Amino acid sequence: MKRILVTGALGQIGSELTLRLRDIYGASNVMATDIRQNSSEAAQSGPFEVVDVTDFKQMMETAKKYQADTIMHLAAILSASAEAMPVFAWNLNMGGLLNALETARELKAQFFTPSSIGAFGPTTPKDNTPQDTIMRPTTMYGVNKVAGELLADYYFNKYGVDTRGLRFSGIISYVAQPGGGTTDYAVEIYYKAVQERKYTSYIAKGTFMDMMYMPDALNAIIDLMEADSCRLIHRNSFNVTAMSFDPEGIAASIRRYIPDFKLDYDVDPSRQRIAESWPNSIDATAARQEWGFKYEYDLDKMTEDMIDKLRQKLRLEVPKL
Numbered sequence: 001m002k003r004i005l006v007t008g009a010l011g012q013i014g015s016e017l018t019l020r021l022r023d024i025y026g027a028s029n030v031m032a033t034d035i036r037q038n039s040s041e042a043a044q045s046g047p048f049e050v051v052d053v054t055d056f057k058q059m060m061e062t063a064k065k066y067q068a069d070t071i072m073h074l075a076a077i078l079s080a081s082a083e084a085m086p087v088f089a090w091n092l093n094m095g096g097l098l099n100a101l102e103t104a105r106e107l108k109a110q111f112f113t114p115s116s117i118g119a120f121g122p123t124t125p126k127d128n129t130p131q132d133t134i135m136r137p138t139t140m141y142g143v144n145k146v147a148g149e150l151l152a153d154y155y156f157n158k159y160g161v162d163t164r165g166l167r168f169s170g171i172i173s174y175v176a177q178p179g180g181g182t183t184d185y186a187v188e189i190y191y192k193a194v195q196e197r198k199y200t201s202y203i204a205k206g207t208f209m210d211m212m213y214m215p216d217a218l219n220a221i222i223d224l225m226e227a228d229s230c231r232l233i234h235r236n237s238f239n240v241t242a243m244s245f246d247p248e249g250i251a252a253s254i255r256r257y258i259p260d261f262k263l264d265y266d267v268d269p270s271r272q273r274i275a276e277s278w279p280n281s282i283d284a285t286a287a288r289q290e291w292g293f294k295y296e297y298d299l300d301k302m303t304e305d306m307i308d309k310l311r312q313k314l315r316l317e318v319p320k321l
Helices: 012-025 056-065 079-084 086-107 140-159 182-195 214-226 247-255 269-276 285-291 299-317
Strands: 004-007 030-034 048-050 070-073 110-112 166-168 170-172 198-201 209-213 243-245 262-265
Touching: 004 012, 004 056, 012 030, 012 214, 056 086, 070 086, 079 086, 079 140, 079 182, 079 269, 086 110, 086 140, 110 214, 166 214, 170 182, 170 214, 182 198, 182 209, 182 247, 182 269, 182 299, 209 214, 209 299, 214 285, 243 247, 243 299, 247 262, 247 299
Parallel strands: 004 030, 004 070, 030 048, 070 110, 170 209, 198 262
Antiparallel strands: 209 243
């Protein structure tokens, strides 16, 4: 990777991935794009363009202008929001992906886009879900992700585009606010723990989902993109995960650092249905074998860092009297 274009660069993953890429490859070599601009570090620390990923001409012109040899396509609407706006989600998620793949094909660029455990469905094996298994999702987001994996495979097999992807579990970060995903509770709970010492979960007790801490997710993206192409069998997309827990598990971890933290429940039926259609835990063996996937943070190590970083962040955000 030398000249990288990132779509959705101001989203949860994009806002942190853009900064990590600029640290590694140089700020001028990472073009951040999004549908809007703001004052965030991702938008201000290097080149930035407002790009609508559903506009193929605009995307292509931007990629050509910056001579991109790598496209990291992150622009998408997430699971809970997609279920509320399914037609919009299809047009954005699939139309944007097709435009990004066409851009990569014309420029002969390396290509990355994330998939998700949302690609699995209620008939998928729930525990230690294999890399290769039945995938019959019951959500628009899941349908988008399965179709996206197949489309990326198609562009590799038909056109030779070096497509790569990761099937992410929930990603937890103290930097970006939640953005409409089913696993957002695992971010919100830390904010509420630090601010109020209590949290009302919209996901039911006993609902296990895979998770990763953002630093491990960013490392996984970069490691995959730098891996020898000849070693990759699956490409689009690899199961990756670091931990699996339910709300009670994350609450117990928080109480190691905030002993009086209280958890109660007000279950959101829509997001609960989505969560129940996903695996309890997934198997990342293929990622470990094919490109050396590893992670650093387990639940307690992540909790310690999240609470520490959020306390620092929220103190800084308190206005001076």
